[in-house]
Amino acid sequence: MAKEIILNINQSTTINAIVNKLIYDDDIDDITIKLSYEPGHFLKGEIFTVINAYIKHLESKKVICRFELLQNPCYSINYIARINFFKNINYPFVEDFNRHNSEGSLVEISEFNSKNMYDVVTRISYILSTVSDIDKDTINCVNYCLGELVANVEMHSKSNSNGLIYAQYFRNNILKIFIVDNGIGFYESFAENDEFNHLSEEDLLKKSLEEKFKSKNGGGQGYGLFHTKEFINLSEGILSINTCGKTLLSNKDYLSVINSNYWQGSIISLKFKTNCNVDYSQVFSANNDFYQPKIDLQELMEEYNNTNNEKLW
Known part of the structure; x- marks a missing residue:
């Protein structure tokens, strides 16, 4: 057909x-x-x-x-x-522009797997290293969080195709990173653990940001998403996870799961300010408290979708 x-x-x-x-x-x-x-x-x-x-x-x-x-x-x-x-996608597009070196500004849409995933993470960390006034702690936090996220795709997604990653630095001190996979999705991955298979999709997504919450198979300690959430909060950013017909939106003031159109794997996005220096020890000694809603969900989604469209490349 x-x-x-x-x-x-x-x-x-x-x-x-x-x-x-x-x-x-x-x-x-x-x-x-x-x-x-x-x-x-x-x-x-x-x-x-x-x-x-x-x-x-x-x-x-x-x-x-x-x-x-x-x-x-x-x-x-x-x-x-x-x-x-x-x-x-092997489409014969004729480029009528000059390609300048992308190092320090963007990471093109790139496939990753166990062989090259940390090379891609290093390229994104390099973007931060070129930003003036950013400290080493912030770069180390991003390097760790991205390493955990791409490793999660490799260990847990069970995808028949490689993961994809894309990153763009904007001149208003914003870095956006997107990690996409075609795997089984968060719910099926975590539901393999008998301790969690009674949870709804919404509750499971929220708990995925808690410390030591992990799937049954594939290893890992259950810290990756938790520490990523803590870093995003401290850098005044937004974390989004789209999976299995739900989208989680989280920032320092808000945590919500809403219905969305079905994506078979997961789409994880990070949007954060590069001019907010983050104390490494705060991210990795944070407690397990969640934050109470203080802003309107529509405002959060508009901020998440907003992009400064200055010349980027």
Whole structure:
């Protein structure tokens, strides 16, 4: 059976809106993805990281996947070419721009596995090392948290395709990082542990940020997401986890799980301020208290989706 997906993307398009368009059906053996976009506006790299991951998922299922641009390329789409989206999906996009060295500003959409995952983490840490006035503690925290997150994908996702990571530094002192996998998702991974399989998806996602909360198989001590949450709180950032039809949003003032469109694995995003120096000892000696809501959820989601679209590359 053949299917067609049409994606209309503009600067306000969210990951959830894109995921809503994707098709998961074991009877489909041929999918054509057609893309249109809004010229003259910044297009978010995370959107294309998710599309890239979906195409990798289809390929792992031996589905024939075709991709089409519905309009002639313009400046807006050049950034998407620069972060290697077209290269990754083997689409013959003709680049009419000069590629400058990305070190210190972005990490293109990159596949990772057990052989190269820490190399990718090092590249992201290098971005921070080029930012003025950032201290070593903050870089060490990011290096540790990212190492834990990519290791979790490798150990627990059970994906038939590699994980993907993308990072972009913005000139308003914001770093955004996205880690996407096509695995079994948080709920199935943690529910393998008999101690947790009675929990709802919402409760399990919230507990995944608690200290020593871990899945039954694959090793690990249950500190990675907990310490990541603590770092995000101290750096005035936002942590988002999209998995199994739910999205968790967390910052220093808020923790909530909302319904979202179904993604078969997990989409983890970190957005934080690089000009907030973080005390390493505070992250790694934090207690287990959760924070009470102090802001409106809509405000948090708008902040999460907002991007400064200055020239980036």
